[in-house]
Amino acid sequence: MRNQSAPRVLAVDPFSRGVGFAVVEGPARLVDWGIRTTGRADNAKALHVIAKLIDRFRPDVLAFEDWDSDGSRRCGRVQTLLDRIAATEGPRVLVRLITRRQIRAIGPLPQTSTKRGRACLLAERFLELQPFLPPSRKPWMPEDDRMAIFDALGFALACFPKKTWEDLPEQTPP
Amino acid sequence: MAHQRLQNYLRTHRRHHSLSQAEVATLLGAASGTKVSRYENFARMPGALTVFALEIVFNQPASELFAGNYQAIRLAVQERARSMEEELNSQPNAQDRTTLRKLELLRSIVELKPSSARPS
Numbered sequence: 296m297r298n299q300s301a302p303r304v305l306a307v308d309p310f311s312r313g314v315g316f317a318v319v320e321g322p323a324r325l326v327d328w329g330i331r332t333t334g335r336a337d338n339a340k341a342l343h344v345i346a347k348l349i350d351r352f353r354p355d356v357l358a359f360e361d362w363d364s365d366g367s368r369r370c371g372r373v374q375t376l377l378d379r380i381a382a383t384e385g386p387r388v389l390v391r392l393i394t395r396r397q398i399r400a401i402g403p404l405p406q407t408s409t410k411r412g413r414a415c416l417l418a419e420r421f422l423e424l425q426p427f428l429p430p431s432r433k434p435w436m437p438e439d440d441r442m443a444i445f446d447a448l449g450f451a452l453a454c455f456p457k458k459t460w461e462d463l464p465e466q467t468p469p
Numbered sequence: 470m471a472h473q474r475l476q477n478y479l480r481t482h483r484r485h486h487s488l489s490q491a492e493v494a495t496l497l498g499a500a501s502g503t504k505v506s507r508y509e510n511f512a513r514m515p516g517a518l519t520v521f522a523l524e525i526v527f528n529q530p531a532s533e534l535f536a537g538n539y540q541a542i543r544l545a546v547q548e549r550a551r552s553m554e555e556e557l558n559s560q561p562n563a564q565d566r567t568t569l570r571k572l573e574l575l576r577s578i579v580e581l582k583p584s585s586a587r588p589s
Contacts, residue, residue, distance in 0.1 A: 302472050320474075326481050351510075355472055423485050 305354035306393075306451035307345055307380070308443040309373050311336050314344050315443020318352050322455040325421050327352070328444050338376045345380055349388060357384055358450040361392035397453040398446075410438075414445035421448070476537040480509040482527040497522050514538070543581065550578040 301321030308315040313332035319325055331348070333340035349357065360367060362374045369377070381390050399407045406412035411431065418428045429439030483493055483505075490502030490509070497519055499505070507513035515523065520531050532539040554575040557568055 303475075320472075326475070326478070327484070352475065353473070423487070426487070 302355035302454075303352060304356045304358055304391075304451045304454045305348060305352050305388075306358040306447040306449075306454075307348070308359065308446040308450065309341050309376055310438070310440060310443045312440060313443075314341050314348075315440070315445075315447045316348055317444060317448035317451050318354065319448070319451045322452055325423065325448070328424065328427075328448065330440055330443060332440075336372055338372065338379065341376055342379060342383065345384065349384060354388055356391050356454055357388045358391045358393055358454050360398075360446075360450060361394045364392070364394035364396070366395040391454050393450045393453045398449050401449055401452045410442055410446065413449055414442060417445050417448050417452075424448070474536040474540055476511045477508065477535045479505070479523065479527075479534060482529065482534065483509070486527070493526065496526050547579055547581065550575045554579065 301324065303318065303320050303326070306317050306319075312335065313330055315330050317325070317328040331344040333344060357380075359377055359380065360369065362369045362377045381392075384390060398413070401407060402413065402416045406416050414428055418424045424444070427441045427444055429441045432438065479493075483490070490505040493505045494500070494502045497505070504513070504515075508515050508519075520535070523534055524531050527534060554572060557563060557572055557575070560568070562568055563572075
């Protein structure tokens, strides 16, 4: 059967100038993705953006990075923001915090050990994301904003029961 | 557990095919992408002819493109069919051939499964 009963997961990944998001219904159906810019590092605007995304997609689960887990390297502002998202959105939607270990487990190692590797893996799986795949980053380059989409999609996929990458169902055409 | 689907998946299908709102509007015969934007943001429900056009553009049944709307309408119709069935059953001529035919139809509506279900 089609994923009639698959929960809808909205995953968000705040970055310095906005919020990246991805919405999936089950591990094989990508509903929407994108970036909402806030202009500058502004937690109030970012919270507003996330509230609007929740109103639009009415997700069953809201997923984002567990800023308190081992190896998480989010700055103080983003930590505060994630804390506030959990506090404000917790009462109306189930919140799932995804650790870096869970993120790495979405696909085969060693590809999933780096952001770039994960992004390439996800772009191979969800072909509509290929135009959003940022170019390889050089040491002197800042991180591309579009990487937040792939991070968010990783958080969303980490919410579903673990299967091997090969065992995952083929991407369902939308 | 059944989860409520989004009102429509026009944006998902459009982006899957890398089409812009203006391009979809052109295919629909609309002047600009504004209409498409309103459909995608659940601000407006397209008319029947536009729904047929969207079916053709995305090669998907309307029940899938407008899955949430379809789900809500199906439940409402099933509820009405259920009460109509109860009403007919309580009538003295409930064993008439015509009434039995109606009851058969109403029962099939009540037991209707989502038609957008298909093998993945």
